[in-house]
Amino acid sequence: MIRLLLRVLGPGFARPVRRALALMTVAAVAEGLSYALLVPVLRALLGGTPGDAWPWLAAFGAAVSVSAVLRYGADLLGFRVGTTLLRGVYHRLGDHLARLPVGWYTAGRVGEVSVLAGRGVLQAMGVIAHLLGPLVSASVTPLTIVAVMAAFDWRLGLAAAVAVPVVAAVQVHSGRATAATDADRADRDREATARVIEYVQAQPVLRAGGRTGERFALLDGALRDVERASRRSTLSALPGVVGLTLTVQAGFTALLALGAYLALDGRVGAAEVLAVLVLAARCADPLLSLTDLAGRLRGARTELTRLDAVLRTAPLPEPADPVRPVAHDLEFDAVSFGTVVDGLTLRVPQGQRLAVVGPSGAGKSTLLRLVARFHDVSAGAVRVGGVDVRAMASADLMDRVAIVFQDVYLFDGTIAENVRLGRPGATDAEVRAAASAAGLDEVLERLPDGWDTAVGEGGTLLSGGERQRVSIARALLKDAPIVLLDEVTSALDPVNEAAVHDGVERLLAGRTVVMVAHRVRSATRADRVVLLDGGRIVADGHHDDLLRADGRYAAFWDGVSGAAARSGRR
Template sequence: MIRTLLRVLGDEHARPLRRTVALMTAAAVAEGLSYALLVPVLRALFGDAPADAWPWLAGFGAAVAGYAALRYAADLSGFLVGTTLLRGTYRRLGEHLTRLPIGWYDAGRVGEVSVLASRGVLQALSVMAHLLAPFVGALVTPLTIVAVMLAFDWRLGLAALAGVPVVAAIQAWAGRALAATDAERHRRDKEATGRVIEFLQAQPVLRAGGRTGERFGLLDDALREVQRASRRTVLAALPGVVGLTLAVQAMFTALLVLGAYLAIGGGVGAAELPAILVLAARCADPLLSLADMGGQVRGARAELDRLDRLLRTEPLPLPRVPVEPAGHGLVFDSVTFRHGDRVILDGLSLEVPEGERLAVVGPSGAGKSTLLQLIARFYDVESGAVRVGGVDVREIGADVLMSKIAIVFQDVYLFDGTIEDNIRLGRPDATEAEVRAAASAARLDEVIARLPGGWAAGVGEGGALLSGGERQRVSIARALLKDAPIVLLDEVTSALDPVNEAAVHEGIERLMAGRTVVMVAHRMRTVRRADRIAFLDGGRVVEEGSHDELLRRQGRYAAFWATALTPAPGD
């Protein structure tokens, strides 16, 4: 487990972690050795000169004080290292998640990462602060006491030593028996978490369907499966707990019988026998606690293994020597991209000169949004290259690439804070005047004026307290404040009402001025503003040219344009 922990956190944490484990081991050995002094204490007390016990009692007190000091240092080190490791783990996990391809975040991963980032990391890293010291003590202290018993009487020591493989075998057997149920419990927990998220996200659909008064069947089923998995875990743990208890009690009984036999035969002094039995009793308590601690350690290790697998997921590689792009033109050079088994882009070639506006249109699933995502390097291409300023995006540093790109998506996510907080994400060091100017350019100032708190008004989680059009205005203000030379627009007005669409269009016009723009759009008002239009179908550019040129050709774009202008039945 320590090796896995070091692999997860990196070598820089190895020294403090090993020092903490060494302190815990030393404290456990000191505890066992302090109990060894009970033998001469009891021998003197039950002997002819009880006063001879005073020096041994003083030594016992000093040994206990030394053990207490070591235990304090070990516990303190465990808390400090645990806190440091927890902070380092969250930082490394966050950095790693930002480097994973967007395609990695499928629906099933939401629940998995949610459980791991909340309960999983805390469970795995709390071992250092709360569990490792007693666990090391439960293993090392009994072994130290057995070594002491061997020193005082080899027969009783061997009898105690014979129980060690029995306890180890029971622990291993119990661990194997629980491994399958632990995995099932984790799987059910992940599924239930996903169902809870789905239940919350599905509230509009459930309410629109008049199902507010009934339970959500999928969530109920998932929670019942969690309950069943928990019950199976408890039942699987019982044989190990009972077996360990019986084994420890049998060992103590065997030592008691052997000690009595040796005492009757004169092989062991009557004063020494109680002391050795006290030592044996001190072995029993930590051994019995192993069953409970073993389950906690096993759960923490399982979470640590899951964290390790997540951190081993191959991220988008960083360039060894980042190259600075010379300009802001865009080139797709024979790009092929797959998502799973499906070919999204098939040998696509396209060029967007610096300062030009390109509109990308086509049927659903043609790969339009994928173009934008490849420019921002949310994915890496399978073959070919995407170039910004003549440089492959894979050779540009992530910070440099993102500093040159402003993205406005159709679905805008706002963080739970004020409008100003969300605008400042575009450029955190912007002045107040610059933030206000960006908001005004996006026509967000009129939204702020009617909010109860003005600039200090909260937007809610995900921007839930704002309408879709208002969220789009925040997104545009954020992009304006960023002032990046390349702008990517993805269906930003497709679901807006006329008032918000007019306001958003005005903000978009200001955003696009003098920049390289790639826009995915269905609204013809947006498409006509482009310098050039690329019609995608089947992952390829099937037509390319200006609006008027494409209409004269009477090809796919002309048919698309005619369909868009045809009013729906009943209009």
Template sequence: MIRLLLRVLGHQYSRPMRRTLALMTTTAVVEGLSYALLAPVLRALLGDTPDRAWPWLGAFGAAVAAYAVLRYLSDLSGFRVGTALLRGVYHRLGDHLARLPLGWYGTSRVGEVSVLAGQGVLQAMSVIAHLLAPFVSAAVTPLTIVGVILALDWQLGLAALTAVPVVAAIHVLTGRSTAAEDVERATRDREATERVVEYLQAQPVLRAGGRTAERFRLLDDALRQVRSASRRSTLSALPGALGLALAVQAVFTAVLVLGAYQALGGDVGAAELLTILVLAARCADPLLSLADLGGKLRAARGELARLDAVLRTEPLPRASGPVEQRGHGLEWESVTFRRDGHTVFDDLSLSVPEGQRLAVVGPSGAGKSTLLQLLARFHDVDAGTVRVGGVDVRAIGAEALMAQFSIVFQDVYLFEGTIEDNVRLGRPDAGDDDVRAAAAAARLDEVVDRLPDGWATTVGEGGARLSGGERQRVSIARALLKGAPIVLLDEVTSALDPVNEAAVHAGIERLTAGRTVVMVAHRLRTVRHADRVVFLDAGRIVEEGDHDDLLRLGGRYAEFWNLSLAPTAKRPVTRTRDPETGTTLADEPDR
């Protein structure tokens, strides 16, 4: 437990932890040794000269006072170190998360890290502030007292010493027997939390579909599973708690019987026997508290193990130093990439000259978004090379690499704050005129003008107070303000209404002008003006060329194009013909 805690804290934070642990151990030893002064006190009080007890009482009082001071200092140190290390662990966790590949953050992973960074870190660090001192006292003070009893009478000391291996064995066996139940309980707790959040977030959809009762049953099932897991966890710990109580009471009874036998035989004095019984009784309380402390420590250890697993996740290797790039062309050379045991790309090669637009089309699951993610180094390839400006992305520093990209995703996340705050994320030092110009180019100014608070309008968590199209305009304005030479677009209009779609298209045209662009799209009208189109299927490029060439080819792209026209069949259409042969290429709806 201590080794795991020190590993999680890291080398820079382990030293104050070791000092605090040493102070707590010293406090527990002083407490145990102070009880040794009871023997001369009782010997004097029960002897012929009770007035000789005063010096020993003074020494005993001084020892108790020293223990009180040490206990105060050790508890204070525990709270201070716990607070400082809590801040340090948050910083360490944050720095580590910032170095992990962006592809590591899946939906379930984000929820797991959110719970871990909140409740998990607090529970793990509570060991230092609240559990470590009682645990050290419960383990070290009885051992010290046993040593004192051995010094007073070796036979009674050996009898008391038998409790040590018995208590240790019970503690270890209880931990092993409850480990699986503790993991199960933690899993059920997380699942129930996810169900609660899901139930709250899905209220509009559930009420519209009249499915609230069914969803409530799912949540109720999750809560019942939490109750069952909690019951099993409690029952699994019960034998250990009972066994510990019986063992402690049995050893205390053995010491009492043996002491009485020796006292009757004259082998031990009344003062020594009374002292030993007081010490044995004093051992019982901290030993019995180990059952409760053990449960809390096992729960904290589970959180520490999960925190340690995240901290031990290998981050992306850092670039060795600055490199000189040649332009902003893009290249995927013989790329092989696997994820979750599935091969996404196998020996894929593709290039985009500087200043050109590449459109990536294909069915869902073909690897289109992954193509962009490899370029932005959300993941590292298993084989082959991804280059930007002729340089392997692994040789470019993370900040330098991301500075070259303006990325607009389908799902836009906005931070809690104002519209202006979220636009300025693209370039925090931008002037007001630059922010307004980017907003106008993205047609975000239309949104700002109709909001009562204008630029000071708060967007809510994740941008919940804005519509999807409005969030997309904020994202495009942010990308325009950044002004990066390479633009990555991933399904930016797939879920927009016609008005917002037109506005977003206008913003995209301004964003991509004169830049190297890679766009992923399902709505094929967005790719008609691309310099080149590639059709991706099962991680392979099956067709490539410009829009007209692929339509003339009559292959997969043409099939997709015809399917995209089906919903608009009733609209007036314009026949597109090959200017050389006069052959009809496609029917395009007038827009």
């Protein structure tokens, strides 16, 4: 557990954790040793001169005070170290996430990282602040007390020591028995959370269909799975709790019987027996707390394992000596990527527009992502200005590329802040010019707060057309020489489509462009069109020429638009 924790924290944080662990151990040992003074105290009290107990009582009080101060210091250090580490882990996680390839962020992973960065990190780092101290105390203090017992009488010490491996065996068995059910419950919890979100998001559809009174079967099933998993988790933990309680009680009873036998036989004094029993009773509470601590540690370990898996995900490698291209033509040289793109060779001269069309799953959007290096190719190379994108610094590559996708994400801020993300150092005049070119000024005029209008998380307070205009304004402000464009007007109404179309034309002027086209009009604006199918180019040329050839390209548009629409556009 500690090794995993230190691996997650990184080498720079190992020292404060070890320092906190050392102080917690010293405090636990001091607490156990302080109870050794109970023997002379009880001897004096049970002897002929009870007044002789005062010096020993003073020493016992001082020892307890020292152990209390040490415990306070250890707990305080644990809280401080935990807070420092929490901040450090957030920075480390954030820096690492910023270096991971964008293609790593699938929909499932985004949700997982969201949970991990919130509750997961807090639970994992809570080990230092809340669990490590009690765990050390519950383990080290009883062992110290056993050593104290052995110092007074080896037989009582040996009897107490016999219980140590038994308690350890019960804890290990209990942990193994509950690990699988705990993991299953965590999986069911995540599934139920996803179904709750789905149910909330589906409300417009359910209400439009008049199905608000019906039960949502998927959500009901997920909640029932959580209930069953919780029941299994509780039942699997029950034998461990009962077993540990019985073991501790049996050990205490055995010590009581042995102490009584030795005292009646005259081999051990009554003071020693009474002190040993007090010490044994003192061991019981921390030992019984091990079950609860173990359960919480298993939960924290699960989050640590997930956090470790994310942090160990290798980012895309950065070149030791990055190369800066002087031109901005694009080249795909025998590129393969998984099963999506297969040996594709293609060149886009600087300043020209390439339209990529094809059926769903043909690899169109993948080409855009490979140019932006969201992923590294499996074989071949993607080049900008003759330079492999893997030989360029990631920051340099992204400075040269503007990306406009169908699904626009806006940050929870104002319109001005979202546009300025394209080039944070731009002047106000440049921001306004980009907005005007994107047709955003018309939107700003009818919004009551204008530039200061809040867009909401993801841009949900704006319409789809308004979000696209903000996205295009952002790309215009960036003024990158290469534009990657997914069809941005396919889901817009005619008014927004016309406005966005004008903004797109301004964005594409004079730049090297790769666009995914879903409409014939977009293909006609390109200098060249390629038809992809199964990750391969099956048609290549100008739109009109390919239509006249009446081959696969023409058949594709027939399937998309219908033969009548195609003939009309000719």
